[in-house]
Amino acid sequence: MKSWLTVVAGLLLAGAAIAAPFQNGSFELGGSTPCNTFNIPAGSSLITGWVVSTGNIDWYGAAPNCGWQASDGVASIDLVGSGAGGIGGIQQTFDTVAGSTYQVSFDLAGNYAALPVVKPLAVTLNGVTTNYTFDTTGAGLLNMGWTTKTLSFVATGSTSTITFVSDVSGLGGSNNAGAVIDNVRVLAAGAAGPGLPVPLGWANWGAALLVGLFAAAMLGRMRTRTRR
Secondary structure (H helix, E strand, O other): OHHHHHHHHHHHHHHHHHOOOOOOOOOOOEOOOOOOEEEEEOOOOOEOOOEEEEEEEEEEOOOOOOOOOOOOOOOEEEOOOOOOOOEEEEEEEEEOOOOOEEEEEEEEEEOOOOOOOEEEEEEEEOOEEEEEEEEOOOOEOOEOOOEEEEEEEEOOOOEEEEEEEEEOOOOOOOOOOOEEEEEEEEEEOOOOOOOOOOOOOHHHHHHHHHHHHHHHHHHHHHHHHHHO
16 A cells, blocks of 8 residues: 555656746746846846746846845846847746636836836737837836736646747847836736636646546555455
């Protein structure tokens, strides 16, 4: 009996390892303390859960000693670093259930320290892009003017990918000050509030089903042995 319980436990752990719920939406976790980390290049996964998808980005810490005031926690992301031609972006792939509706919320501001005054932001979910802008007029170190944006999407598979890109190339200025984001949240439609996990993808439900079938088979074998 101990042996099959061990196998079931192993399968449960394997199922948990497959899970990739949306994580680190406030950019608090990563390979270094963000005070500040500049020019993180494309392909980097320094920030837990995220990959720099294009150009490079800046990872800012808390005001007043590091960066500006974050909307949640101490860290935030300027999507345009230096030396990347005025463009930068990050993305994350996470578990979803095909056919289910999800709501994405995030806080938007902009790096007021350089032109352009109005910062563009493109948010892409599973290939569908929504465009935003943020006017940095009047913004400052302790007054970023954060605004919350929301959008919904229907998952088409067991995983979904969200990408944030700011492209200020050709808009004037030094091309190293883009849209700033923080406090990204992903919730299943109808969820009660923040902090609830995104439902597991089909791979996880498959692992759970496998565990259930294995347990049922072993129980049947045990009953057969008892009758003997």
